[in-house]
Amino acid sequence: MRRTSRTIRIHRSPGTPTKTPTPRTRRAARTSAAVVAGVLAVSLTACGGSDDNGTDDGPDGTADETAATVTLPRLDGESLEVAAVWTGTEQANFKKVLAEFEKRTGAKVTFVPAQDPIVNFLGSKIAGGAPPDVALLPQPGAIKQAVEKNWAKPLGAEATKELAENYSQGWQDIGTVDGKQYGVYYKAANKSLIWYNAQVFENAGASEPKTWDELLTAAQTVYDSGVTPFSVGGADGWTLTDWFENVYLSQAGPEKYDRLAAHEIKWTDPSVKEALTTLAEIWGKPDYVAGGPGGALQTEFPASVTQTFTGGDQPKAGMVYEGDFVQVNIGETEAKVGTDAKVFPFPAVGDSPPVVSGGDAAVILKDSKASQALATFLASPDAAGIQAKLGGYLSPNRNVPNSAYPNAVQQKMAKALVDAGDDFRFDMSDQAPQAFGGTPGKGEWKALQDFLKNPKDIAGTQAKLEADAAAAYGD
Template structure:
C-alpha cells in the first residue's frame, strides 16, 4: 500500500467530480453517464455495530447529501456472513455489502452472486488504490471489490499508569514481552486480557506469532492450505503461544468467556483488571466510547514484538465493499466508497484506517493512528488476515473450526501438536468442501 502525504485541490476536485457527477449517473452495466439516481433507495449490509456503525452512517450520510439516494444500513455483527447467506438463499440480497473475508468474497464471485466492478467504480479503485490492494479484490481475473476499511492488527495497547508503577517499558522482542509481562504480574497487575470468547482475536494472536516464526511465504501457503497445519512451523508457533498463555498469572482469568468489547473495558475502563490488550487499530473507537482513558496519554501502543529476530511485520485485515445488485445507485455508491472523500469522513472520526492511497495522513485524528497507518508502509512484511482468507466453515464466521479450536487452546495450551493435528483435520474437511 502506498500512502501519499499530499492531497492537493486537483485530486479533491477529481474525486468530487467522480462522486457528484459520473458516479451519480450511470448507465446499466457500464457505470457511464445516463441514469439519474436521485430519489432511489439502497441497502448496505456490514458487520459494524455501536461506534463503528455510527461512524459509517456518517459516510453514508455524505453519499445521501450528494445524491439524494436513501441508504439503509443493516448490521450483521459478528454473524454478517450468516445474515448474507440467509438473504441470498431467500433471494433478497442487499445492494452492497462490506464483507470481512476475501475468501468468502471469492466464493460469492465464483457462484455468480456478485456484480463485477466496471465504469466509475472500477476507475475509482484504479486511481485510489495500490496494485497490492487492488489485487486483493480480484477473483479469477475480474475486479469484484475493494477494501474500504482496513486494520493494522499488529499492535499491543497498554495502560501507561500500570507500566509506570511497575517500572515496565514497551517491549520490542518476544523475550522482552515475556519479561515485561512478568514485571507487571510481580507488581500485582494482571499483564494482559485475551478475549477468547469471540474466537477471532485468538486467530489474530496465532497469525502474528506465525508470521514472525515462519515468514511470509509459509504464511501464504498455510492460508491457502498448501501447507499442512501439522507442519513444524505451526507447532512451533502454537508452542510459543502456549508457553505464554499457560504461564500462571499471565492472562486475565476467564479468557474463554471474555468478549472483545469487555476486554477493552477491562483494560481501559473505570475499573481496570489488566494492563495490556493485543488487538488492532479499531480498539481506539472502543476506548473512546468508554471515556475513561485518553489515546496517546493513558492508552498507548507498541508494535507486536519480533520473535527470533524477525523483521517488522504487520497482519492486516479489512472490510471489502462488493456489489450484489446491479443498478445506477449501487454503482454510484461503490464509486463513492472508493473515493478519498468517503474515507476522510470516517478517518476524521477515529477508529479507522484506509487502504485508499489518496487519503492524506493528516486526516487521522491522533499520532497513534497515524503511526499505525505508517506501519503498513514501513514494515518489511504485510500479510492479510489468514482466517479471513479461508472457507467460512474453517475461519470465516462465528463457530468456525479454527475459532473453536484456538479458543479451546487458550484454555488448554499444553498440547500444541494435538491442536495442530485437530486444525489440520478441520482444514482438510473445510477446504475440501469449498467450491
Template sequence: MMRRRTTLLTGCIAAALALGATACGGSEPVAAGGGDKALDGQTVTVAGVWSGSEQENFQKVLDAFTEKTGAKTQFVSTGDNVSTVVGSKIEGGDAPDVVMVPQVGVLQQFAKKGWLQPLSKPVESAVDAGFADVWKKYGSVDGTLYGLYFKAAHKSTVWYSPEALTQAGVEPPKTYDEMLEAGHTVSDSGLAAFAVAGQDGWTLTDWFENIYLSQAGPEKYDALAAHELKWSDASVVKALTTLGKLFEDKQLIAGAQKGALNTDFPGSVEKVFGPEPEAGMVYEGDFVAGVAKDQYDRTVGEDADFFPFPGVDGNDAPVVSGGDAAVVLKDSKHRAAGMELVEYLASAEAAAVWAGEGGFLSPNKKLSLDSYGDEVTRATAESLVGAGDSVRFDMSDQAPAAFGGTKGTGEWKLLQDFLRDPSDPKATAAALESAAAKAYRD
C-alpha cells in the same frame, strides 16, 4: 459467519437488525462523475454488519454521497451472518445494491455463486492508483476485481496502560522476547501482564497469526491461508510452541488459563482500561481504542496507547489486517447507482468523512493522515499504509467458516483447547490439520 472483528461488538445492538435511516441530500447535488444529478430519485440500498456508532458514522459517508449525486441511501444491518442474510434477500427478489463484505472468504463465496458484478474501470483505476497491490488481490477472484476495501483494521497492535508500564519501569518493547520480559516486570509490580480474551476464539487466531507471520514469513503465511501448506507443518508447531510459552505462564495472563477462557473481548479491554485494572496490556486490533475511549473514558494517546506487535525471533514485525469490502450485486435493482457509490467509496474524499469521526482506518494511501482526529490513530494508519504489500489479511477470515469462523468448532475451539493445555503443540497442529482438511474439502 459467527463473528465480526472490525465491528465493535455489543451484541445487544446486533439484535436490532433494523433498517438504518434514509439519507437525503440538503444542498444542490452534483453527480460523482461530473454530470448533473444523474442519480436523483434513485435509492441505493447498502447491507453490512455495522451497527451502533459504526453504522452512524458510515451513514455520514452515505449522506455525503447523497449530497454529491442526489441519490438517497438505505442501510440494512445484517448482523454477523452476512452470507445468509444476503442469500435470502437475493432468493426473495430483494437484493441490496451494495454489500460491505467483512471476510475474504465470504467475498470469494459470493463471486463463485455468481452474485457479484465486476467493479467498474474507474474503481479499478482508483484501486491501482491509491491502494497497495495486496488490497486488489484480496478484492479479486480469478483475476477479476469484485471488492473495494473501504474500511480496514490494523490487527498487529498491543494496547497498554502507560500508567501501568511507567509504574513497572518498562518501555514499550521492540521484540517478542522483550515483550514477555516486560510482562514479567509488570507482573512483579502487581498487575498481570496481559488480559487474554480466550472466551472468544477469534482473538486466539489473531495471536497465532501475528506470531506465525513474523516467524514463518509471508510466503508460508499465504500457503497456510490457502491450505497449500498443512497445519501439521513444522512451522505451525513452532509458532504454537512460541504461543504456548505465553499461555502456560501464569504470571503473564490475568487469571491464568481459566481466567482467560472466561474473558471475552470487551472484558479483556476492561481488565486493562476499566475502573479496577487487572493487567497492563491487551493484544488486539486498533478497535481496542474505541472501547477504551467510549466505555472507560480513556484518552487515546495519554492513558491508552499501543506499540506494534513485535517481531519474533529477530524477524520483521507482522502487519495483519482485516477489512470490509464494498461489492455490487448483479441482481440488485439499482446496480448502476450502486457502482457509483463504490466509485465514491474508492476516493480519499469518502474515506475522510469517516476518518474525521474516529474508529476508522483506510487502506487508501491518498487519504491524508491529517484526516484522522488524533496522533495515535494517525500512527496506526501510517503503519498500515506504510506496510504496503507486506500486509497480510487475517488468515482465519480467508478460511471456510467451518474452520476459521464458527464458535465452538474448528480453529477457534482448538486454540481454546490449546490455551487450556498448551503442553503438546504437535498434537494441536495435527488436530488443526484434520479440521482444516475437512472444511476445505466440504
C-alpha cells in the same frame, strides 16, 4: 464485529497460479517485511507518548477538510441497503459516510446489521429474495465465495477507475477474482499492535518490548506490580487467530505463512507446533490472563479493551493485543490515546516483527446505477476522509490526507499502511474458506479457543486444526 487483516506479500497478478517462491523471492519477501516493520516501529515510537492530537492545521488553524474529488449521479427516489457486521461506534461512524452519500445523490440508504459469518447471513437473505444491494465482506475468501455463488457483481468503469486512482495494485488485486474487480477495500486494519495502560507500565517500571522475550519480561514485571498482564477477548475466536498469525509469521517467516494460508503445508507441521508452544508461554499461565482461561473465553473483544483502560492504575489487565481499531473501544473509556493508552508493535518472535493487516471490502450484490455509485463513492478519498476524522479507522486509500486522522498515533499508523504500498500480508484466517477461518464455534476459531482452555494439548490442537482445514479446503 469481525476484524480484517493482512501482511507483507509478494505481488502476483490476478489469476496467476501460486508458485513456490524462489530463494530470491523469499529473500525479497523477508527484506520487505523487515522494512515495513521498521517503518511501523519508528512511527509508533515517535508518537507513543504524545498527547497532541497531531492534526495538520490549515492557515486558519482548523484541520484541512477533504475536498470533493468524485462526481456522483443524482439518484433521487432510489433506495439502497448496505449490510455489514459493524456495531456500536463503528456502525455509527459508517452511517455518517452513508449520510453524505445520501446528501450528494438524493438516494436513501439503509444500513442492515449482519451477523457473523456474513456469507451465511447473505445466503439466507438471497434465499428469501431480499439481498442487500451492497455488502462489506471481511475476507478475500468470502469475496471469492460470493463470486462462485453468482451473488457478486463486477464493479463498473467508474468504480474501477476510482480504485486505480486511489489504491495500490496490491489492494486492487485482493478484491479481484478471475481477473475481474469485485471488491473495494474501504477499511483496513493494522493487526500487529499491543496496547497498554501507560500508568500500569509506569508504576511497574516496565518498558515497551521489541522482542518476544522482552514481552515476557514486561508481563512478569507488570504481574509483580499486582496487575494481571494480559486481557484476552477469547469469546471472539478471531482474536485468537490473530494472536497465532502474528507469532507464526514472525517465527516461521513469510514463505511458510503463505503456504499454511493456502493449506500447502499441514497444520500438523512442526512450524505450527513451535508457534503454539510459543503462544502457550502466555496463554499457559492462568495468572497472566485476566480471569484466567475461563474468564477470557467469556470476554468479548470490546470488553477485553475497556477492562484494560478502566479502573485507573488498577485495571483488570495491563495490556491488550489487537489492531488499530482498538481506539474505538478505548474511546468508550476515560482513557486518552497517546497518554493513558499507548501502543507498541507486536514484538519480534523470530528475525523480524510481524506486520499483519486486513480490510473490509464493499461488494455489489444487486447491480444498479445506485449500487455502482455507492461503490465508486466508497473507493474515493471523500468517503474514507469522513470516517478517518471520526477515529478508530484506517483506509488503504493513498489519497486520504494524513491530516484527516484525528491524532498522532493514528496518523502514523495510516502513513505506515500507505507507505507499505503492496508490501503486506493478509490475515491468514481471512484467506481460508469461511468454514475453517471465519465461523464462530467452528474450525480455527473453535480449535484455538479449546487451546486457550488447555494450552498443554498442542498435538491435539494441531490434529483438530488439520482435520477441519482438510475438510474446508476439500483435501
